[in-house]
Amino acid sequence: MFNREEYIINMIKDMNINDKLRLGVAMFSSSFINTNYNKKEMFEKMDSKLKKIDSTYIMSFSGIYDHTVVMFVMSKVMEFTKEEQNRIAMYLVNSI
Numbered sequence: 001m002f003n004r005e006e007y008i009i010n011m012i013k014d015m016n017i018n019d020k021l022r023l024g025v026a027m028f029s030s031s032f033i034n035t036n037y038n039k040k041e042m043f044e045k046m047d048s049k050l051k052k053i054d055s056t057y058i059m060s061f062s063g064i065y066d067h068t069v070v071m072f073v074m075s076k077v078m079e080f081t082k083e084e085q086n087r088i089a090m091y092l093v094n095s096i
Helices: 004-013 017-029 039-053 061-065 068-078 082-095
Strands: none
Touching: 004 068, 004 082, 017 039, 017 068, 017 082, 068 082
């Protein structure tokens, strides 16, 4: 059976590294995502990595809104339970 976690994980697999980092920045800065990770630490790591590899990246949410796949995944993850959000966050962190 194809469940919603698998669907989101497959979307993340298809993302390039810049979009994965943008998703990480969005997830770990959102108050709507509840994970067991240290959100501040993970945000800072992904933010600094993104700044190193993407010269057009500016830390503002208006830059994230231009990436519809990132926003779609964020909206779906917000609907998940805390356990599901943790699994998605763990996959994202391990895939970067």
